[in-house]
Amino acid sequence: MPMILFRLTRRPGFRQTMLLTALCFVLITLGVTGITVVSRNYSRQGTRQTQTITGEFLPGLMTLARLQDATLNLKSLTYQFALAKDETAMKEKRQAFQVATVQVTRGLARLKLLAKDEPTQRLIADFAVDVQSYCEYAQQFQSELSAGEFEKAMASLDQRIGPAQKGIETQLNALSQHYFRLSDDAGTRATTVLAESDRFGLLATIVLVAFTLFCLAATLAAIRALLAQVESRDAERQAEQNLLEKRVEERTEELAASLSILDATLNSTADGILAVNFSGKVVCQNAKFASMWGIPGEMLARGDANEMAVFSAAAVKNSHQFMQRIEELYASQGAETFDLIELTDGRIFERYIQPQCSGQERTGMVINFRDITERKRAEAELEGTHRRLLDISRQAGMAEVATSVLHNVGNVLNSVNISCSVVADKVRKSRIGNVEKAAHLLAEHQQDLATFFTSNPTGLKLPDFLSKLAGWLSKEQAEVLHELRLLGHNIEHIKDIVAMQQNYARISGVTETVDVIDLVEDSLRMNAGALTRHEVQPVREYQEVPPITVEKHKVLQILVNLIRNAKYACDESGRKDKRMTVRVTTGDGHVQIAVIDNGVGIPAENLTRIFGHGFTTRKDGHGFGLHSAVLAAQEMGGRLHAQSDGPGAGATFTLELPVQLPKENHLVVTDEIRLEA
16 A cells, blocks of 8 residues: 555646645535534535545545556556566566555455445446456466467457456446546535525535535546546557567567478478477477388378387388387487488488487487488498509509519629620630640650650640649639629529518518518618619618518518609709618607608609609609508508608608507418417
């Protein structure tokens, strides 16, 4: 009640109305006193009639005005609650609505106490019923809005709250008209009583009643002004309601558009999408899901996820495992996971599960199916192509080694041919024939050797000739023995090269723990003849490095290729100081073998192309060497890279190999061959 009085006092014109009403009370009281003095008997009746007007009508009318303001406040709070943007604002408006409801209830109780006649009490009772109905409908409207049931709330607003508002307005108008009739009747009765008094009292009564009616008219005018303000506020609140309805309509249209876009997006994707809740009901699915699994339309209409799972399991190779996995997904509340599903018709699906959440709570899961049959087939074909390319590259690498071996064998054979020619020439030009002549002379003079050596001129020269002949033959023997030793050395060199090539030409996948320096020296020996022929000086820079476990033939392929390329680069540079450095270092669990030349160098644009298949800068090159080398390095868990400052600045090729091969299935050769996992 204090809050109601406070709010009424804040209204414009309220104070003037109250002052005018108080003035009426004062004047009426003075008039009644005068009439009592002038005409005690009749004036008493007139006074009672007047008191009826002032004691019943005016307090009831003011209470009615307060009730009308309170009901309008209920209506305003209802619309304010609908416009609330968050839960906190809704809670504040709901509490204010409850306070206003209490105020209306108290006003009705006050009005009932003031009512003295049965018609007034009946009108007040009807008004109370309408107010109670409006409060119940408004509270239901608030509950529906809080639960997010916008369409149901708007239906309640149109079908219940609107009619209830009109009923309240009708009842208020009826009460106002009833009170006005009471005032008119009371005035008429007072006039009739005063007319029966004496002339002076009658005149005084008429004047007093006239003045009273004037004051009442002024009071009613003030009340009508207040009612006009209330109606103005009602119009404003009606505008707010219209705005609310427009916003709700716009949001409904936006929601429908969003749902349409979402549906179009789901049906345009190439993946099958199924969303289910943990009760086994389908929330949504797209057309691709139904076509991928061949689900009938009537089953889709029922929306039973378990029924769809049983139907789909019939098309899966391992249906038991498929159903068991679905049970695990329900048990884990749709934990994020990924797996593959093989179907009996040969298709392969990817299945990706993502939990569906409402706030922080998991409400279901979204399952994404993707047909990857063609991708798997392409991957298998790509894997086969990759294996064939590796075989070709490996064969090309072995051809590189074989070519290098043949070149070196050819170089040694040239030396063998030269040694054979020298020996043959020595034999042809040998003075061994002079020994035969001396022997023939001795045989002829065998009977008179003493005379022959002392008297015969030829015999006198023969000892000196034999002495010189012995020196010549000794020299020839030394020269022939030297050439024979060279010939034997070259033949042994050929045997070593062939044996080395046979040693490295083992089956692919066989690994050995080897000494890096020995491996580098073997590759240098295989290219020794070519380096000598092209006048390239090899320089060795070796650090102490640990043994490594590798496939020897692959490493040899790489090193032979790098050394040959360095030889060609130096030869094409036209330099006199052709130099190739082989540097062996270690670090970070790897061994680095760098082949550094001072040859023609590599342009910057070719540094990323030289390892490509078929790329070469030599007229007689085939483009397999570096490509097969980089593939072989990758197979062994290492890498091959190049560096050059540009044309004329030489180049550095570095082979990095791990001390231990990656843990894969491969053959390891130590004292015996065994399979290591």
